[in-house]
Structures are given as C-alpha cells and as structure tokens.
Amino acid sequence: MSGLLYSLVKIVVKTGLYGYHKKIVISGLENIPKDKPVMFLPNHQSALIDVLLIATDCNRKPYFLTRSDVFKGKFLKRMFSYFQMLPIYRMRDGRDTLSNNDAIFNSCAEILNRGEALLLFPEANHNLKRSVRTLSKGFTRILIRTFELYPDVDVQLIPVGLNYKHAAHFPDEVAIHYGAPISAKSFYDSKDLNKTSFDIKREISGRLKKLTIHIPNDGAYEMILDRLNAENADFLSPVSTNEKIESYIHGEQRLSNQTIPIQEKRSLFKFLFTVLNFPIVLIWRTWLKPKVPEDEFMGTFRFACAIITYPIYMTLLFAILSFSLSAYLACVILSMLTLVNVGLVKYGLR
Structure with missing residues (x-):
C-alpha cells in the first residue's frame, strides 16, 4: 500500500510538472545505472522544482538530503521520512546541531551500500545566476564515509545539468541533461582524503560546467x-x-x-488564461506571490499553488455546473477547459 501511495503521488506531481511547463527536455537517461549505487549531483537554481524534476524522471527512487529546518512536528517528520528525505544540518541551524550530520552521513553510506540512489546539491545553496558555483565538501564527506565503512561499494556519480529558460517566469521551459557516470572509487585515496575531496569536486564542477549554462x-x-x-x-x-x-x-x-x-509580452492568450482561471490567478497574485521570499522560490511557490488549487477549482466548477446543467455537460465543459489551458501553456503564453 505504501508503495502504491508513493507511485500515485509521483504520477500526480509528474503530470503537474508537465502541465506547468511549456517544455521539458530530458537527455542522458541511458547514463543512469539501474543496478549500482548512484549519487545524483545537479546544479541548483529553482529550489524544490529542481528536486521534483529529477525525482519524477530519473528512473530511480532516490533519497534526498533536505535542510533540517523543515522537519518540524511529528506529521512532517513522518511525511518527509516516507518520501525518503533526510535532514542535513547547517551552521545557521546552530553549531550544536552539526554533530547530528555524523549519523546522517552514516545513513547515506548505508543507503549507497544497499545499491540505492541519493540526490543532493553539491553547491549547497540555490541561485538563479547562470553559473556553476564553488562546490561544497559535504557530498565528498559522504563519499569518504561510505568508502571508510564499505570499501568495496562502487558509487556512480551522475552530474546533472538543469537549464531553465527563465526559472522565475510562467510558463517556463527546462532541459535536464544527465552526464556520464563517474566511478567515485577511482578517486578515493585513503592516505590523502583532502586530495580525494579536491579531485572529486574538480571533476564534478568541470562536468557541470558542460551540462549547464556557465x-x-x-x-x-x-x-x-x-x-x-x-x-x-x-x-x-x-x-x-x-x-x-x-x-x-x-x-x-x-x-x-x-x-x-x-x-514580458502581454497578449490575448494571457488575458484568456487569466479569465478562465481567475480564482487561481487572484489567489496567486494577491496572497501567495507577495510571500515568496526570493526569486529562486518563485517557481516552487507558483507550482505548489497550481497543483493544490487547480483540482479544488475544477471540483467546485464541476459541482456548480452539475447542479445548474448536468453531470455530462459539466464533464464536457471541464474537459474543454483543461485542453484549452494546456494549449495556452504549451503554445499560447510566452
């Protein structure tokens, strides 16, 4: 049952992502091993959207390292745990919390030893700038811990280039390029861990600068x-x-x-989209958009607004139209509305 719920959520999110974006281009999926431990290492621009795009299409079921401050309350902890999210502690969370990362690194090593996949952002922060930033040593510490505990594990590093046309705009286009796998074990030198970390970061940084705009x-x-x-x-x-x-x-x-x-060019198509989805647009512009802390979160907040409010909006429309007309006509009208919306996102809006 739990696996079914995970699959259903994945289908809903993937459908939402493809409906939200004008275009999603994916290349290099053949580079992802299906029977080896994998560490996905993408550049980071658009907050949670980056995670969702990889998680729904990478042909693996990855674990995610997530900032610890979102793990608040028993419900959220259980939910994040179900979706294979692990907390990572940063200096801003308090110096005394950093020791918790030791257990997290051990968990990551165990995950890789089981032949599973791990997704984390080597830049350790997000930014809309079209540059590959200096990589953090956090992911190399996990790799070194893995080899210390499990010397024979063959971890495959997959650099991932996320390329947005305009990440803060709607609708946007994105290309995801998966690079060729890199054997982390080939860089491991138990006698010189600093060199191990440096060499891995240099290799991943160089690959990312080819897989994304730099x-x-x-x-x-x-x-x-x-x-x-x-x-x-x-x-x-x-x-x-x-x-x-x-x-x-x-x-x-x-x-x-x-x-x-x-x-931003205004057009008849944009006006039509606003009219057809006025309640959702109103909620977004007047309530949610002003709460977006920075442009890097714009896509995440907008997508969350769409994927939550659109089903509610369609359900309410169905109830109203069924009551005033008939259930059959309500289905026809809502089907047409959905097709028009998809057409506007894919071909009309700029």
Missing part, C-alpha cells in the same frame, strides 16, 4: 547575460550557448555595457 561569475557576467538575451540564446542547449560565452570572453565578439531588459 557564465563565469566575474565583472563581465551581466554584460554576457545581456548579450545572450539580446541574441535569444537557446538556454536549453548548454553546448551551443557555452560556445557563445567562450567567444565573448575571448574577444571574438565585442561585449556592450548596454542593458537589455527582458520584457
């Missing part, structure tokens, strides 16, 4: 980003876009200090 985070960042926006660069294609970035950096194309703002 603009060096220096004084030219904004100029390069403006130029990419002006040329309508394909942010779903890291290979071609990174080639453009290299040409800018090496002077093959001149950079300009002129800022080119991204203007």
Whole structure:
C-alpha cells in the first residue's frame, strides 16, 4: 500500500510538472545505472522544482538530503521520512546541531551500500545566476564515509545539468541533461582524503560546467547575460550557448555595457488564461506571490499553488455546473477547459 501511495503521488506531481511547463527536455537517461549505487549531483537554481524534476524522471527512487529546518512536528517528520528525505544540518541551524550530520552521513553510506540512489546539491545553496558555483565538501564527506565503512561499494556519480529558460517566469521551459557516470572509487585515496575531496569536486564542477549554462561569475557576467538575451540564446542547449560565452570572453565578439531588459509580452492568450482561471490567478497574485521570499522560490511557490488549487477549482466548477446543467455537460465543459489551458501553456503564453 505504501508503495502504491508513493507511485500515485509521483504520477500526480509528474503530470503537474508537465502541465506547468511549456517544455521539458530530458537527455542522458541511458547514463543512469539501474543496478549500482548512484549519487545524483545537479546544479541548483529553482529550489524544490529542481528536486521534483529529477525525482519524477530519473528512473530511480532516490533519497534526498533536505535542510533540517523543515522537519518540524511529528506529521512532517513522518511525511518527509516516507518520501525518503533526510535532514542535513547547517551552521545557521546552530553549531550544536552539526554533530547530528555524523549519523546522517552514516545513513547515506548505508543507503549507497544497499545499491540505492541519493540526490543532493553539491553547491549547497540555490541561485538563479547562470553559473556553476564553488562546490561544497559535504557530498565528498559522504563519499569518504561510505568508502571508510564499505570499501568495496562502487558509487556512480551522475552530474546533472538543469537549464531553465527563465526559472522565475510562467510558463517556463527546462532541459535536464544527465552526464556520464563517474566511478567515485577511482578517486578515493585513503592516505590523502583532502586530495580525494579536491579531485572529486574538480571533476564534478568541470562536468557541470558542460551540462549547464556557465557564465563565469566575474565583472563581465551581466554584460554576457545581456548579450545572450539580446541574441535569444537557446538556454536549453548548454553546448551551443557555452560556445557563445567562450567567444565573448575571448574577444571574438565585442561585449556592450548596454542593458537589455527582458520584457514580458502581454497578449490575448494571457488575458484568456487569466479569465478562465481567475480564482487561481487572484489567489496567486494577491496572497501567495507577495510571500515568496526570493526569486529562486518563485517557481516552487507558483507550482505548489497550481497543483493544490487547480483540482479544488475544477471540483467546485464541476459541482456548480452539475447542479445548474448536468453531470455530462459539466464533464464536457471541464474537459474543454483543461485542453484549452494546456494549449495556452504549451503554445499560447510566452
């Protein structure tokens, strides 16, 4: 029964993600081993959306390392535990809590030794900047602990590039590129753990800079980003876009200090979408959107609003239309409404 519930939730979330995004492109799934322990190591831009996109399509059932401050109350702890989420403690949670990570690292080592999958973000924070940030040593500490406890385990590292067109916008497009597996064991040197950690971080960082858009985070960042926006660069294609970035950096194309703002185009399609979903749009704009703490959470909050309120909205419409017309006509109207909404998200809205 518990497995059935997990599968149902996964189907609902996956359906929601594909309905919410204009386009989701996935490549490299063949790189994911099905019979070996795996550690997924993606870049981190869009808070919980990053997790959901990987969890619903990676062909594994991964455990997740999650910030400890969300594990509040018995109900939430049980729910997060059911969905294979493990708390990770940070300095901001209090220095005295950091010792709890020792038991978590042991749990992660055991998970990998069982041949299961683990997902964590090596950057250890999220940011909308199109740059691969300095990697934390947290994931390498887990790997070292794993090899110390289970020397023969063959952990496969899968770098994952998440590429959003405009992560804070709706509807958005995203490409997820799974890189070739890397044997963590080949980097392990029990006599020099610092070198082990350094070499693994360097390898993963280099892979991520090829699997996602990487603009060096220096004084030219904004100029390069403006130029990419002006040329309508394909942010779903890291290979071609990174080639453009290299040409800018090496002077093959001149950079300009002129800022080119991204203007949101209003259209009849957007007006129609707002009218058809007015209660949901109203809740989002007047109540939930002002509570979003930072742009990195915009997609997460908006998606949560949609996946919770849309079924309620459709249920209420069905009840009203069934009472005033008939259940059959209510089904026809709501089916048409759903198709129109999907069409607007996929082809109408910008």
